[in-house]
Amino acid sequence: MLDPRAFATALAVFCWLASGAAAAEFAPAAAVAQSPDAPGDQGMLLVGRYAGKCVAPAGESAAAGARLVQTTCFDRPAMSWSVVAATGGSRLVNRASGLCAVVVGGSSADEAEVAQVPCAQSGASGLWTMRASDDWVVFASVQSGKCLGVKDAGIEEAGPLVQWTCVDEPSQQWTMSGPGAPSSWGPKIAMPIVPVAASTLRNGKVLTWSSWSRFQFAPDLGKTFTSIFDPETGTATEKLVTNTGHDMFCPGTSLLADGRILVTGGESASKASIYDPKTNKWFATGELNVPRGYNGDTALSTGEALTIGGSWSGGLGGKIGEVWNPATGTWRKLKNVSGDALAADDPLGDSLGDQHMWLFGADDGWAFHAGPSAEMHWVDTAGKGRIVEAGKRGDDTYSQNGNVVMYEAGKLLKVGGAPSYQVAMATSSAYTIDFSRGPWKPVKVAKQKPMAFPRAFANSVVLPNGEVVVVGGQSFPITFTDSHAAMLAEIWSPKTKSFTRLAALSTPRNYHSVAVLLTDGRVLAGGGGLCGDDCDANHPDVEILTPPYLLNADGSYAARPTIVKAPKKATWGETIEVRAEGYASTFALIRLNAATHSLNNDQRRMSVKVLSADGPSFRLKMPKDRGMLLPGDWMLFAMTDKGTPSVAKIIRVQ
Incomplete structure (x- = not known):
């Protein structure tokens, strides 16, 4: 859902392009000016395309002379800016302080810092011109001709803003994120475990689980802490599962035709377990032929389930596909479906490229493989199986720890990810993938407007109206840390093909976090961590998002059918x-x-x-x-x- 104010802001920012101005040119921003007192004008966040952080005065100070820095984004006035027309250019006005961004001392030098001063005193050093593309803008000082960026293209918190010679790099490119859509997060609710996995049950409750410990994983002790969370009461009931001999950390999951949940591999790499929501009991099913963890699973149209990949546990490579038979509870090898053939080369090692595969059941027992590799495939699960190439995901690259969600029949939204499992800059890019015509037919890929925030380790949730909420993640993914977190959620509209920001999380939701749709149309997000009792990134809690479609424009609750x-x-x-x-x-x-x-x-x-x-x-x-x-x-x-x-x-x- 695109907020009308956000659309108006974006239209104003980029309308000068329609006049025939070349994208490579800088232009005075008089035509895109916003009065800081204009009715309904809430300003914009200036989000760095590279680091995913927002421009604000250091410490969110309102004092004249405060240096501007990049900082984790929230919807706070000190991070909100207006572009105001002035003779010879435009001024960037902070909504909280009313002060203007200037190059300190009117310097023309590279790495001269940028601060806020009274607008009446900003002079030529506070005038900026803009170069805009469809997705981002560049600000150049009128006085020096140099561009606004972060010192040394840094990604750390409180990195100072400076000017330096203009280069065509994301570190000098800014997303102008208009006012967010009405939304809210409820209070943080404590859980007995870190919810590393979650599944909404037919009774509206949520099954979660972690590992042999409530707060850490490894070694394999053949047991798993689970919990049932009730959104109506905000309470959770814990249960330690020991009868299956299965540590279900880092598994594949499939929802079966009879409503049960199949969990495969993980820390106990050969095990497979089933949860029956009717009886609230776990039991073992047939062991895997190929031990695996971090595998990708999907339910199939035949009522069976498919698993592929997973070199995190059970040895490196050779993770061929297997199909689970609900009648016998046993696994059948797909000797011609090699996990290695569907994998990508991860810079951090062979154990990472065949993990978390995006698999979607299709007609006649086929499955569609959308990534994370840049190459997509069809998988035939009949007999010994076969792989059919489906082309590349447009100009997208290997996107580990991004995610994909089906928002309409045969149509996927892919968001984020990074070119290695961690310790690499995440992307904000988004694509739609249409595989609805089935095997052997061309797959259609269309690039979308990007998210405001680069994200890996995020989660995506499709809503009943077809919109997709994206929650959490990091611009620079590092396991078991809260650093570089994207706190503001975003929502994608299939009508506008673009994202609008939502309310901010109370807690970073990065590695080992989850998000699922509740039966009442809200979104539950939680977890992160599972790294030990003394780990700051451990988050044994959840919070619940009320999306825009449940609210009126004034924030009151909308009438529901x-x-x-x-x-x-x-x-x-x-x-x-x-x-x-x-x-x-x-x-x-x-x-x-x-x-x-x-x-x-x-x-x-x-x-x-x-x-x-x-x-x-x-x-x-x-x-x-x-x-x-x-x-x-x-x-x-x-x-x-x-x-x-x-x-x-x-x-x-x-």
Whole structure:
């Protein structure tokens, strides 16, 4: 959902391009000026495209002479700026202090620092021109002709802003992020464990688990701490699972056709376990032929489950595909489906390139492989299996610890990631991938406007209206740290193909964090860490986002429809009768799913066709594509014409 104010701001900033001005030229910003007192003008965040941090006075000071630095972004006045027209250029005015950004001493030297002073005293050293692209802007001092950036292209907190000779690099490029959409995070809620994995259950509660310890992993002790979180009461019930002999840290996950959750590999690399939400019990299923951890799994249209890759545990390489049979509980090798063939070369080592594969079940037992490698593939799970090349993900590169979510049948949004598992700059790029035409047909890839914040180790959650919330992550991913965290969430709209920022998290959600959709349409985010009792990055807690579609423009709660009656089961192409009150007009299905390590392959959304509506009575046509509408439990949401969703009813597709 794009806030109208954000759109107006962006349009004003970039409208001079439409006049025929070349993108390589600098232009006085008179045409893009914003009055600091204009009605509804809340200013903009200036987000560094490289480090993902915001411009603010040091310590968020309101004092004249305070140096400008880069700092972790929040929606605070000291980080908000207006571009104000002036003779010969424009001035950057801080919303909190009312002071203007100037080059200190009117210097023309490289690395001259930038500070805030009273605008009446800013003179020529406080005049800036702008060069804009579709995605970012560059500010150049009118006096010196040099560009605004961070000293030494640094990425650390409180790095000073300076001017230096203009270069075509992200360290001198800024995203102008307009006012965020209405949204809010609830209070932080303590959990008994660090929730490294999470799955929304059909009763609205959330299953989470960690490792043999509540707060750390390794060695393999064959047991796992789990917890059931109740969003209604804000309480969690802990359970230590020992009967399966399985430490379920760093596994693959699949939601099965009968509503159970399959967990494969991980710390106990050969084990596979199943959770039954009907009985709240765990039990072992057949062991893997190939031990693995950090593997990618997906449910299949046949009711089976596929796993590939996972050299984190069980030895390096050779992680061929395997298919789990629900009738026998055993695994069948796919000798012609090599995890190595689907992997990428990670600069940090061979154990990392075949991990966290983005796999999506499709028709006739096929699966689509979207990455993290730049090359995409189709996987046929029949017989010994086979791999069919599906082309590259546009101009995107290897994007480990980015993530992908299906926002409509056969259509994926891919966001973020980094060119190595960690210790590399993350990307803010986004792409849509359309594989809806199936195997052997061309896959369509389209580049989207980027996020405001580079992110790896983030999580993405699709909403009933087709928008996608992106939560947490780091601009420079490092495991078990809170550094370089993206605190502001973002939301992507399939209508505008762009992102709008949302409210800020209370806690960094980086490595080992999760995010899932709740049955009431809110988003739960939590975890991070699992690095020991004394680790500052340990976050045994969760928080819940109220997205924009649940709020009015003034922040009050929007009226929601209610599904009074819906069938408990349905099949492909069936016409179902649903009773929904409260101005319901559209419907969507979202599959129950499980998230861990920025991976949520079972997450998918599908629109539902309304055949007829008579008051509160609706006749809906279930999708007939078995490859998209995988068997299993789905959340059915009714929505108003503004996209405000009901609480979901669960329908089992079989």
